[in-house]
Amino acid sequence: MINVALPKGRLGEKVYKMFALCGYDCPSILENNRKLIFENEEKGVRYFWVKPSDVSIYVERGAADIGVCGKDILLEYEPDVYELLDLNIGKCRMAVAGKKDFYDDNTQTLKVATKFVNIAKKYYSGKCRDIDIIKLNGSIEIAPILSLSDVIVDIVETGTTLKENNLEVKEEIFPISARLIANKSSFKFKTKEIEKIAEFLVEQVKDND
């Protein structure tokens, strides 16, 4: 039995469809109820929905053998897992954004509001830039508007939210997409099953291109 941690939400639903097309369907998952764990014994697969940022924890700790999460989560938390495949969905980018009229002249400590503290620290330390990190848990875009910060480091999908708040992307840090990850120990004992799933998914990824 392969345990799969799926991120709750639109991305997770897309991912489930990819798994189902590979032959790992589990019809009960589509039922409208509050269940969190779904199993198809015949296909040897068990899915569970978890908070997207928790997928890597479930996989790293072995509660799930494999899972799907964004590259942003992998770079922020650096879990000790295998990253087997880029699923090429859930595409967006990690970027620095600020008010349209803001210009960083490098003369003062830069105030950076973000949910992604480690990513922001690493990015600016690579540029030898002195920063003051402000950890927020949501509505990051509001920070520069209220002068809580100079810029934000956040995920940008279409850029609509930024535009509507008179903000713009200043720098792109890296592209993001969903990745198939595996617990290292599970991979040793369920090698063939996990490889088989990854191979099927590669075909799906090609179709997504």
Next chain:
Amino acid sequence: MINYLKNEEKIILSLRSLYSKYGYLPYKMNKFEEYDLYAKNKEFLIGDGVITFTDTHGKLLALKPDVTLSIIKNATEGKGTKNKVYYSENVYRISGKTREYKEIMQTGLECVGDLDLYDTYEVVTLAKKSLEAVSESYVLEISHMGILSSLLDSVSANEEYRQEALECIKKKSKHEIKALSQKYGINEAKTKLLSDFISIYGEPVSVISSLEKMNVSEDFALYTKELKELTSLLMTDDKTGKIRLDFSIVNDMNYYNGIVFNGFLSGVSECVLFGGRYDKLLKKMGKGLAGVGFAIYTDLLEGFHEKQNAYDVDVLLLYSDKTAPSVIKNEIERLQKENKSVSAQKSIPSKLRYKEKIEI
């Protein structure tokens, strides 16, 4: 008596007996060592999370974060000399997952001195037997730092690229190699070489055969031959497929040079056994010796395959203020003769689970 030991304590006992059979001597180290020893080899300890304090004479000491460095320091040199020791110690480090200080129980062994192929074989075999002593369902994976470094040498000398490429190998991320090569201007043939290399893992014979087909460099071929010799020896004892080759095992190249290996147990989510050949570390410490060893993190085995007891004691013996002590004593002795554990109490404790209650 052994039934009263915890699972991990039983494992440590059987490991000690195993290592003694191969002539390894017990090694006991101080709880506190001079900080200097660790400060010079921080990376070997995976970071700088050493707990330090000043002793009564103003000297900076460290609460032992590692056993290997101490063993090396005390190893004797000489042609044909081998220091073979085993240990079971608690060490104190920052845990990778929580970034908090943690007490880690380690049982392991080191073979330091004028080493040959047999010594490496013996240590790897003992690593395999150690895993066997814990569970039938295990996997011992072997990699070779020489193979990894010679492969990277043939691709690029750029240190940043090499670090990032190693990360890809560590994570089995074939898909990241292409973007990385574009970033650093690595040509298609070299990109393919790395990408193909990530897909090579599994049963030793087929992995070695794939490595032999890769035309990388003289060094690469030499290290492949070294790995082949070792795995051929190991395979004569192992027909179970539990020994595999996997190059996603990457240790610090400044310290480790030859083979490195990891052990996994089914049901434990992380690696429980770490080992390898660390001649470079010895050289850095000014010793003209070779060294190979491993440690099992026995704290990870806490509760492994162990069922929780349904009761804390067999009998709860309730007595009153009026009960004579001799009556209580006699009753306890009678029950203990029946091999029952007894807790004598005046009232029922709120947190004690008992099988039977006797009131006297």
